[in-house]
Structure formats: C-alpha cells, structure tokens
Amino acid sequence: MEAGAATTPRAPASLESFPNEIILHILYFLPPEDNLLCFQLLSKHLNDLSNKPLLWRHHCSDSFKYWNPDHEFQRKLEGPVSDHDWKRLFIVRKQRNARIAHLFDGILATKLGRLRKFEQVCHMGYDAKDFLLDQCHIDDSVEDVLARR
Incomplete structure (x- = not known):
C-alpha cells in the first residue's frame, strides 16, 4: 500500500451481519440470564435466534444438575x-x-x-x-x- 493512499471507511460490523450459525454458537457461551435480560431484546432477528428450543434445552441441562x-x-x-x-x-x-x-x-x-x-x-x-x-x-x-x- 502506498503512503498517503486514502482508505475507504468501512461501516462498523453489526451482529446482524453474522451468519445465524455463528450467532447461535455465541449464544451457547452467553450466560442465559444475559440472553433473557438483554440479548433477545436487541432485535426481532436476534430474538428469534435466542429463543431456539435446542439452545434452552442446553441451558437447562448445563445450568442445573x-x-x-x-x-x-x-x-x-x-x-x-x-x-x-x-x-x-x-x-x-x-x-x-x-x-x-x-x-x-x-x-x-x-x-x-x-x-x-x-x-x-x-x-x-x-x-x-x-x-x-x-x-x-x-x-x-x-x-x-x-x-x-
């Protein structure tokens, strides 16, 4: 890259731009309480992803023995x-x-x-x-x- 060359500004990355599979994978590591209180409230799309039955089954079996x-x-x-x-x-x-x-x-x-x-x-x-x-x-x-x- 040449010195002084102008770079085009990029739009900030949004969680919405990530593939659903990646977001779901992240949700498995997010504390379920944070999901309930914050994450699922961010958008309709994230709400749909954060309410998957398989995710909540995992939280049930992982959180309570x-x-x-x-x-x-x-x-x-x-x-x-x-x-x-x-x-x-x-x-x-x-x-x-x-x-x-x-x-x-x-x-x-x-x-x-x-x-x-x-x-x-x-x-x-x-x-x-x-x-x-x-x-x-x-x-x-x-x-x-x-x-x-």
Missing part, C-alpha cells in the same frame, strides 16, 4: 426438542432458585419461622439441591460462610 421428578426432565431430554418449552422450564427453575435463596436468607437471618422455611425448601425437592450444594462450596470471604455451610 438435579431436577425434581415432577419435571420429568430425563423423559423430556429423550423426546423431541420441540415438544417442550425449554425456555419456560429454565425460567421456572431460576424462579425456584430465587425463592430458595430468599427462604435460605430468612433461615440465616432469624430463628422466627425457621422450621416453616426449612419445610418449604424441602418441598422443592431436588430443585433445591443445586442451590444448597452451591452454599456448601461458597467462598470463605462471604460474611456468613459458616452458617451457609
């Missing part, structure tokens, strides 16, 4: 992907984890109603196991680390 039998998760995994609303199932599990976290914080905060809160956590069965195991392996820098373990 233990499933309460009432979900029939193993049966759903073995069936056709399009037979189930995987995104809805993921959201249900995230909501249950939020509820468990709220109950768990209440258990740690006060003795009042502690048994009732324990009972509510127990009724969530295996859906609570992932959250409770995370609490067992919580970082030592957390203020109430011993109570959580």
Whole structure:
C-alpha cells in the first residue's frame, strides 16, 4: 500500500451481519440470564435466534444438575426438542432458585419461622439441591460462610 493512499471507511460490523450459525454458537457461551435480560431484546432477528428450543434445552441441562421428578426432565431430554418449552422450564427453575435463596436468607437471618422455611425448601425437592450444594462450596470471604455451610 502506498503512503498517503486514502482508505475507504468501512461501516462498523453489526451482529446482524453474522451468519445465524455463528450467532447461535455465541449464544451457547452467553450466560442465559444475559440472553433473557438483554440479548433477545436487541432485535426481532436476534430474538428469534435466542429463543431456539435446542439452545434452552442446553441451558437447562448445563445450568442445573438435579431436577425434581415432577419435571420429568430425563423423559423430556429423550423426546423431541420441540415438544417442550425449554425456555419456560429454565425460567421456572431460576424462579425456584430465587425463592430458595430468599427462604435460605430468612433461615440465616432469624430463628422466627425457621422450621416453616426449612419445610418449604424441602418441598422443592431436588430443585433445591443445586442451590444448597452451591452454599456448601461458597467462598470463605462471604460474611456468613459458616452458617451457609
């Protein structure tokens, strides 16, 4: 290239210009919470890509190891992907984890109603196991680390 030669300015690359396969591959590495809160809201095209059942099935199986039998998760995994609303199932599990976290914080905060809160956590069965195991392996820098373990 000669010195002083003018270069034509390029338009900034847009995510929309990427092939669908590349965007879908990126979505597998994007945290599902970021997909729900931001990515799928960027455009109709990205919304369509970010709501693929196969992607949400992956997020369900990757984000949660233990499933309460009432979900029939193993049966759903073995069936056709399009037979189930995987995104809805993921959201249900995230909501249950939020509820468990709220109950768990209440258990740690006060003795009042502690048994009732324990009972509510127990009724969530295996859906609570992932959250409770995370609490067992919580970082030592957390203020109430011993109570959580």
